[in-house]
Amino acid sequence: MSKPFVYMDYNATTPLRPEVRNRMVEALDVYANASSLHESGRRARAEIEEARASVAALIGARDASGLYFTSGGSESNNTVFMTMYQLGRKNPSRRKIITSAIEHPCVMNAAAYLAEEGFPVVYLPVDSFARIDLDALKKELGPDTLLVSIMAANNEIGTIEDIRTIAAMAKKAGAFVHSDATQAVGKVPVSVQEWGIDYLTLSCHKIYGPKGVGALFVRPGAPIQPLIRGGHQENGVRAGTYNNLGIIGFGKAAELALSDLPEFGPRLAALRKRLMDGLVSRIPHVKINGHPEEVLPNTLNLSFPGAEGESILLSLDLEGIQVSTGSACASGSLEPSHVLLATGLGPELAHGSIRFSLGRNSSEEEVDYVIEKLPPIIQRLRRMSTVNPR
Numbered sequence: 001m002s003k004p005f006v007y008m009d010y011n012a013t014t015p016l017r018p019e020v021r022n023r024m025v026e027a028l029d030v031y032a033n034a035s036s037l038h039e040s041g042r043r044a045r046a047e048i049e050e051a052r053a054s055v056a057a058l059i060g061a062r063d064a065s066g067l068y069f070t071s072g073g074s075e076s077n078n079t080v081f082m083t084m085y086q087l088g089r090k091n092p093s094r095r096k097i098i099t100s101a102i103e104h105p106c107v108m109n110a111a112a113y114l115a116e117e118g119f120p121v122v123y124l125p126v127d128s129f130a131r132i133d134l135d136a137l138k139k140e141l142g143p144d145t146l147l148v149s150i151m152a153a154n155n156e157i158g159t160i161e162d163i164r165t166i167a168a169m170a171k172k173a174g175a176f177v178h179s180d181a182t183q184a185v186g187k188v189p190v191s192v193q194e195w196g197i198d199y200l201t202l203s204c205h206k207i208y209g210p211k212g213v214g215a216l217f218v219r220p221g222a223p224i225q226p227l228i229r230g231g232h233q234e235n236g237v238r239a240g241t242y243n244n245l246g247i248i249g250f251g252k253a254a255e256l257a258l259s260d261l262p263e264f265g266p267r268l269a270a271l272r273k274r275l276m277d278g279l280v281s282r283i284p285h286v287k288i289n290g291h292p293e294e295v296l297p298n299t300l301n302l303s304f305p306g307a308e309g310e311s312i313l314l315s316l317d318l319e320g321i322q323v324s325t326g327s328a329c330a331s332g333s334l335e336p337s338h339v340l341l342a343t344g345l346g347p348e349l350a351h352g353s354i355r356f357s358l359g360r361n362s363s364e365e366e367v368d369y370v371i372e373k374l375p376p377i378i379q380r381l382r383r384m385s386t387v388n389p390r
């Protein structure tokens, strides 16, 4: 009998949806340079603009005019931070950057670069559910604040932030507002207009589209500087010959993500609950990480005191179950998750945490398989451990 294959790592990346794949196979023949003025170029360009409109609709933008294609979430986030670097250099009286202690490394490291360059950078604390401390934000905001950058939903534990309130507070202080919505898009409603933000980051490979393509929304009128300089593509905001294949795939993935959202979220939430209830009732001393309600419907992060995360991951892998400890970008590092530490978890619990992230192909059968396989694994690892699970 072949080994079961249960993929529960959709926050790391998602498989291509068949419809996206089919669209991309067609798009393989859209070879013309979308900046060329001849007929083939114009046709390629029309397909890119169609994709742009679909992505803009997914994030609730008024129109597609502020949407720029990039190579992914990391590039979009860095573009915003490097724009702030340029602005802050010109006007040192307003160059404070406020972000949070639980951001993705591509925001953390971009902010760290600005700190190295002498910019004041504040990493806001979060509560035990990973929600931003709004009192701390209020205290930090002032006429010197240039940017507030807070993620819409956390990749490791799924907590959803109140971006609308954060944006309203930041706007009062005259700051720009950015949100890394890479994990929120396609799982919960996202609206740049309703949130009132200036910049939003998203990435295609988290919504069942290809890797290596993403987008940055810039509110029309908000400043933006290219990270990659060159030709005049994307109104000079992002140089480089258009990635026809990736962008057309992104458009299809966005169109489907938007139409599926009303049904997709509740279906995932029901599966998540089944997984959580099943594991918590069968395994003693489980700690549920993340917010009980304001959480992505697909993300369940659990700590198993007395069992080490990587050992759990590898034992599950032997059973054909693919999960993650913390974020994929941090795996391989022996450092405990900065997100879990920020919620107040001790290093031992933070080391013993597993992220289950569900997605389109997840089913009750898969969830039940995990509920069957995990309890004996934890029991065995705890028996071998010297640490008391309490």
Ligand SMILES: Cc1ncc(COP(=O)(O)O)c(C=O)c1O
Binding pocket: 011, 012, 071, 072, 073, 074, 075, 104, 106, 151, 153, 154, 155, 180, 182, 183, 203, 204, 205, 212, 213, 214, 329
């Ligand atoms: C919250 C968040 N931001 C940014 C990224 C980076 O996106 P990309 O892989 O497209 O560079 C990720 C990917 O893991 C993410 O989860």
